[in-house]
Amino acid sequence: MQAKELACKIVSVGAWGSYFANWDELQQLMQGSDVGQTKNVGPKPAVIPANERRRAPLPVRLAVESSWQATQAANVPPESLTCVFVSGLGDTDLTDYMCKTLASEHKELSPTKFHNSVHNAPAGYWTISTKTMSAANSVAGYEESVSLTLLEAMIQCESENVPLLVTFYDAPVADVLQPILANREPFAFSLILYPASADIDGTLIRANVTYNERAPWPQLQSSNEYIAALYANNPTAKILSLAPLLTQSFACEDVVKMPLSKGTSVTFQRSQGRV
Amino acid sequence: MNIDIIDYESCSAAGINLAALRVSLRQHKSGLIKNDLPDSALNTWIGRVEQVDAIDDLQQWQSRNNALAALGLEQGAIKQTLANLTKKYGSARIGIVMGSSTSSIDRTETAYTDLDTNGELKPKFRQPLVHNPHAPSLFVAHYTGLTGPSLTINTACSSSAKVFATGARWLEFGIVDAVLVGGVDTLCLSVLHGFNSLQLLSENPCKPFDQHRDGINLGEASGFAILQRGTENTNSSGIRLTGYGESSDAHHMSHPHPDGLGAKMSMTQALQRAQLPPDAIDYINLHGTSSRANDLIEGRLVSELFPRTTLCSSTKAWMGHTLGAAGITEAIIAMDTLKTNTIPGSMNLETLDQALDFSIQATDQQRVCQHVMTNSFGFGGNNCTLLFSRVG
Numbered sequence: 165m166q167a168k169e170l171a172c173k174i175v176s177v178g179a180w181g182s183y184f185a186n187w188d189e190l191q192q193l194m195q196g197s198d199v200g201q202t203k204n205v206g207p208k209p210a211v212i213p214a215n216e217r218r219r220a221p222l223p224v225r226l227a228v229e230s231s232w233q234a235t236q237a238a239n240v241p242p243e244s245l246t247c248v249f250v251s252g253l254g255d256t257d258l259t260d261y262m263c264k265t266l267a268s269e270h271k272e273l274s275p276t277k278f279h280n281s282v283h284n285a286p287a288g289y290w291t292i293s294t295k296t297m298s299a300a301n302s303v304a305g306y307e308e309s310v311s312l313t314l315l316e317a318m319i320q321c322e323s324e325n326v327p328l329l330v331t332f333y334d335a336p337v338a339d340v341l342q343p344i345l346a347n348r349e350p351f352a353f354s355l356i357l358y359p360a361s362a363d364i365d366g367t368l369i370r371a372n373v374t375y376n377e378r379a380p381w382p383q384l385q386s387s388n389e390y391i392a393a394l395y396a397n398n399p400t401a402k403i404l405s406l407a408p409l410l411t412q413s414f415a416c417e418d419v420v421k422m423p424l425s426k427g428t429s430v431t432f433q434r435s436q437g438r439v
Numbered sequence: 440m441n442i443d444i445i446d447y448e449s450c451s452a453a454g455i456n457l458a459a460l461r462v463s464l465r466q467h468k469s470g471l472i473k474n475d476l477p478d479s480a481l482n483t484w485i486g487r488v489e490q491v492d493a494i495d496d497l498q499q500w501q502s503r504n505n506a507l508a509a510l511g512l513e514q515g516a517i518k519q520t521l522a523n524l525t526k527k528y529g530s531a532r533i534g535i536v537m538g539s540s541t542s543s544i545d546r547t548e549t550a551y552t553d554l555d556t557n558g559e560l561k562p563k564f565r566q567p568l569v570h571n572p573h574a575p576s577l578f579v580a581h582y583t584g585l586t587g588p589s590l591t592i593n594t595a596c597s598s599s600a601k602v603f604a605t606g607a608r609w610l611e612f613g614i615v616d617a618v619l620v621g622g623v624d625t626l627c628l629s630v631l632h633g634f635n636s637l638q639l640l641s642e643n644p645c646k647p648f649d650q651h652r653d654g655i656n657l658g659e660a661s662g663f664a665i666l667q668r669g670t671e672n673t674n675s676s677g678i679r680l681t682g683y684g685e686s687s688d689a690h691h692m693s694h695p696h697p698d699g700l701g702a703k704m705s706m707t708q709a710l711q712r713a714q715l716p717p718d719a720i721d722y723i724n725l726h727g728t729s730s731r732a733n734d735l736i737e738g739r740l741v742s743e744l745f746p747r748t749t750l751c752s753s754t755k756a757w758m759g760h761t762l763g764a765a766g767i768t769e770a771i772i773a774m775d776t777l778k779t780n781t782i783p784g785s786m787n788l789e790t791l792d793q794a795l796d797f798s799i800q801a802t803d804q805q806r807v808c809q810h811v812m813t814n815s816f817g818f819g820g821n822n823c824t825l826l827f828s829r830v831g
Contacts, residue, residue, distance in 0.1 A: 165613040165668065243689075254572040254593075259544060263551035266628040271479075278633035279693040279818055282540065283572050283593030288819025291687040297701055299685035300821060301601065304542075304572035304591045312590050315614070316605065323608045340551070343560060344567040373588070373614055375531040427531030427586025 167373050170318040171435075173366030175240075177410060178233030178331075178354035180207050180226060183390055186233055191411055194404065199390045206350070211242075211293045219276055220289055223255045226352035227286035227333040228293065234354035235294075240327065242294035245356065247329040248301045248317045249287045252309035252399025253337060253345050255280070260338035286333065298326070310402040311422040311430050318371050321357045328357045332400035347397045349390075353404075368435040369409060379421045379429035381405060409434040440712060441669035442607045442680040443830065445617075448515040449771045450507065451660035451758035452486035456514035457775070463757060464772070464783045465803070470758050471644050471656055478552075479631050483640040486658025486759030487626055502546035502569050503659075504539070504625040505578040511623065511661030512582060520665055521583055524617045534615035535589035536606045537575040538598030538622040540763035540817075542591070545627035546570065575623050587615050593763070595817030596726075598622055599662065600766030603825050604683040606666050616671070621663035622767035630657055630762060637693060645729035645760075646787040647753035648738055648799055652729045658759025662767035669830070678774045681810070681828040682715070684708030688820025695816065699736040702814065705822040706744060709812065713826045717745045720826075721808035722782045724773040725799075726816045727753025728760050735794060737814065742797035750806065751799045756786035766815040766823065773813040774827040780807050 177187040183199040184190040185207075193199065206222050207229035217225070227249055235242045258281040265273055279285070284302030291300050301320075305312035310332060317330040333352040337345045358364050382405040384395045394401045405420055409432060424430045447457065452470025454460035463470065471484045494506035512518060524533055550564035564570075568577050576589040588609070592601045599622020606618040634640050634657060641654030669679060686708065688701035695702070710717060723745070726737055734753075741751060754772050761768050776782050781803050788801040810828045 165616065165671070167613040170612065252571065252573070254542075259547055262629050262633070263544075263548050266478075266548055266632060267551040271628065271632050273629075273632050273636045275633075275636040275693075278629075278636050281629075281633070282595045282692075282818045284595055284817070284819040284821055285692065287594070287687075288692050288821070291689045291820060292691065295689045297687050297689050297704060300594070300687045300819070301592065301605075301685075302594045302819075302821075304593055306568070306571050306573035306577060309573070312588060315588065316590060319608050319612050319614065323611060340554070340558065340560060341547075341570060344565050344570060376529065425531075425586055425588045426580065428588055 170322055170371040171360040171368060172318050172321045173358045173360060173362060173368050174410060175356045175358050175364055175366040176234045176237035178230035180229045180352045182349055193388050193391055194386050194407060196387050212289060221255055221258060221280050222335045222350060223251060223333055224286045224289045226335060226350055227331050228290050230352035230354040231290055231329055231331045234356050238356040243296040244327060245329040246298040246320060246326045247287060247290065248303065248313060249331045250303050250305065250309050250313040251334050252306050253334050253347060254283055256338040256341050260340060307399055308423060308425065309399045311424045315371060315430055317357055321359055325359050330355050330357060332403050334398045334400045349394050349398055351394060351398045351401045370433045370435060372431050373424065374429045374431060376427055377429055378423045378426060381423060382420055406432060440607060440681055442610055442666050443669045443672045443675050444678045444680060444774060445665050445667050445672050445676055446516055446520040447664040447771050448511060448517050449662040449768055450488060450511035450514060451761060451768055452488055452658055453757040455490055455510060467786050469756055469786065476626060476631060479628055481631055481635055482642045484644050484656040485626055486656065488659055499566055500569060500578050500581060502543035504541060504543045504545055504575065504623055507625055507659060507661045508575060508578055508623040509582055511663060517663055528616040530584055530586040532587055532616045533585045534587040534609050534618040535576050535579050535585055536602040536618060536620045537579055538592045538602045538763050538766060539575045539624050540593060540595050540598055541624050541627055541630060542572045543569045543574040544629050545625045548628055594821040595819060596762050596765055597815040597817035597821045597823040598763040598766060600770060600815035600823035600825055601685060603680055604685055607680055610666060610668050617665060617667045619663060619665055622764040623661035624659060624761055624763035626657060626659040639730055644787060645756055647727035647729040647755055647785055648734050648792055648795065649788050650790040650792050652734060655728045655730050656759040658761045660758060660761035660764035660768045662764060662771055675830060677830050678777050679828050679830050682709040682713030682826030684824040686822045690820050693818055695733055695736050699740040701820055701822045702737060702816055703740050705824040709824040709826045715810055718748060719810050720745060720749045720812050721806055722776055722811045723749060723751045724769045724813040725751055725753045726814040727755055729755060735792060738792065738795040738797055747798050749798060750782050750804055751797060752783055752785035754783055769813045770825050773811045776808050776811055777829050780805055782806055
C-alpha cells in the first residue's frame with residue numbers, strides 16, 4: 165500500500181529558551197537579533213499549582229510552559245487536546261541523581277524524585293494541571309525526535325480526527341553525561357494541530373514519507389551563534405528547521421525535508437496561503 | 440479496525456519464549472524468586488530472566504535491557520518472519536514501535552559505579568546510543584536490520600500496550616507495510632529502590648486482588664508482536680487487534696484516580712472502537728499489580744462495566760510487574776487464549792478482596808474465546824486498553 169499524504173493545520177506555537185520567552189522573541193533571534201544581556205531563569209508555568217511547581221523538575225516546567233503558551237495562543241480549552249510530548253534525552257538531572265545515590269552506600273531515593281523521573285512526567289503534570297483526560301503520549305526518538313514525533317502527531321490528529329498538542333523539550337545534560345550527550349541549553353516548543361477539515365484558522369501542512377533514502381538535517385539559516393549551537397546540540401531544537409513553514413517572514417522556502425530513520429525521510433510542505 | 444497479529448513472542452521469568460510461558464501458565468509455576476539483585480538488600484520478590492546474564496557481546500550496545508531485547512528476538516520465528524517481510528517489502532517499509540520505562544538506565548547505573556578518578560565516564564560506557572530513552576528502538580533497529588521509522592513510547596507501565604495503537608495507525612496510513620511492536624524493561628536498582636521509596640513493594644510473592652495482598656513484585660521482560668493490515672497478510676495467526684483505548688487520569692503522578700475515571704474511559708473507548716458490547720468480552724487480563732489501591736479501583740470498574748460472564752485474571756504472580764514490558768507481556772497472554780482456549784487463573788488468589796465482586800478465580804478455565812481485553816495503567820495517570828478478536 166502506498167503511504168498516504170498527511171495533512172493538518174498548525175494553529176499556534178509556544179516556545180521557551182534561555183534567551184526567549186515566547187515564539188515572537190524566538191523568531192526575532194532567528195532573524196538575527198542579538199541575544200539579551202541576561203539568561204532567563206527556568207520557566208514558571210502558571211497552570212501548575214504553586215506547591216506542585218516548586219517540586220516540578222526543569223523538563224516538566226519547560227514542556228508545560230510552551231504547551232500552555234500554544235494552548236492560550238490557539239484560544240482552545242486544553243482538555244480538548246490529545247497530546248504527544250517528546251524529549252530526545254530525557255531528564256538526565258534525575259538520572260544523575262538516582263545513579264549517584266544508587267552508587268553510594270545509602271540507596272534511599274526520594275519518592276517524589278523517583279516518580280518525577282519517568283519520561284512521561286511532563287505529560288502527567290500537563291494532564292493533571294489542566295484536567296485533561298484525553299490520550300497523552302510520551303515518546304523518544306533521540307536525534308530523530310522531531311521528525312518522528314511530528315509524523316506521529318499528524319497521524320494521530322488525522323486518524324483520530326482530534327486536535328492535538330505536540331510539545332518538544334530537552335533540558336541541559338548533567339555533567340557526567342555531557343561528553344556523550346552534549347546539550348547545554350534548555351529548549352521547549354509546542355504546536356497545536358487541527359485536522360485539515362477543521363473550521364479554524366491555521367497553516368496547512370502536508371507530510372509525505374519517502375523511502376530508501378536518509379536526508380540530512382536542513383542547514384539552519386541563522387547568524388545567531390546561540391541559535392546555531394541550540395540547533396546543533398539540543399535534539400528537540402531541530403524543530404527550528406520547520407520555522408520557514410510557520411512564518412511568512414522567513415525566506416520563501418515552502419518545503420522542509422528531515423531524516424526520519426536509517427532508511428526513510430519525511431517532507432513537510434506548506435500549502436499556499438492560509439486556509 | 441483491520442490489523443492482524445502475524446507473530447508474537449514473550450520472554451520473562453515465567454519462560455524465555457512463548458512455548459515455555461504456556462507450560463508455566465498451565466502448571467501454575469511462578470518465575471518469582473527472593474530478590475538477589477547485586478547490591479540490593481531489599482526484602483522483596485523479583486521476576487529475573489537468568490539467561491540475560493550470559494549475553495555480554497553487544498559491544499557498543501551492551502546493556503542488560505538490550506541483552507533482554509536480543510534474547511527475546513532470538514525466540515520462536517520472529518527473526519524468520521521479519522526476514523520474510525523484509526524480502527517482500529524492503530527493510531524501509533517495516534517500522535518499529537517499542538515501549539519501555541527504564542530503557543537502558545541499568546547501564547547508566549553501572550557506569551556510575553565505575554567512574555574514573557576524575558568522576559568521568561570510562562571509555563566503555565561512552566555509549567550515546569544506549570544512555571538515552573530511545574535506546575530500545577535504536578537497538579532493535581540495529582539488531583534486526585529494519586530501517587523504517589522507529590519510535591519509543593515511554594509512558595511508564597502503559598508503554599508497550601500503547602505500541603499497538605501507534606503501530607496500527609502507521610499501518611492504516613500506509614506509512615509501513617508491517618510493524619514490529621514490542622516492549623522491554625529490565626530489573627535495576629532505580630526501579631527496585633524507586634518503588635521501595637513509594638512503599639509499594641511486597642515482601643511476599645504478590646497476590647493480585649486477594650484480601651491479604653500487600654504490594655507488588657517487580658520483574659523484567661521483553662516481548663514482540665508483528666502487525667500487518669488484515670487484507671494483506673500472508674501468515675495470519677487468526678488474531679486481530681480490533682480495538683484500543685488511550686486516556687489520562689488527570690489526577691496524580693503516582694496514585695490512580697479514586698473512581699478510575701481514566702481507566703473507565705480507556706476500556707469504554709476500546710469497546711466503542713471494536714463496536715462490541717461489554718458482554719462480548721470473554722476474558723480480561725487485568726493490570727492487577729497487587730497494590731491495595733490499584734486492584735481495588737480496577738476490580739470495582741470491571742464489576743461496574745462487565746457482566747459476570749466476562750472472566751478475569753491477573754497474571755503478575757508469574758513474572759512480576761514488568762513495568763514498561765507489562766503491556767506486551769499481558770497482551771500476548773490475552774491474545775494467546777484465542778489459540779489455547781485456556782484462560783489462566785489468577786495465581787495466588789486465595790480470598791478475593793471483600794470489597795470486590797466480579798468473575799475472577801484462581802483456577803484455569805476452558806473457553807473458546809472470541810474477544811479478549813487487556814488493561815495497562817501507568818504513572819502520570821496514563822491508561823491503555825487493548826482488544827483482540829478471533830478472525831472470522
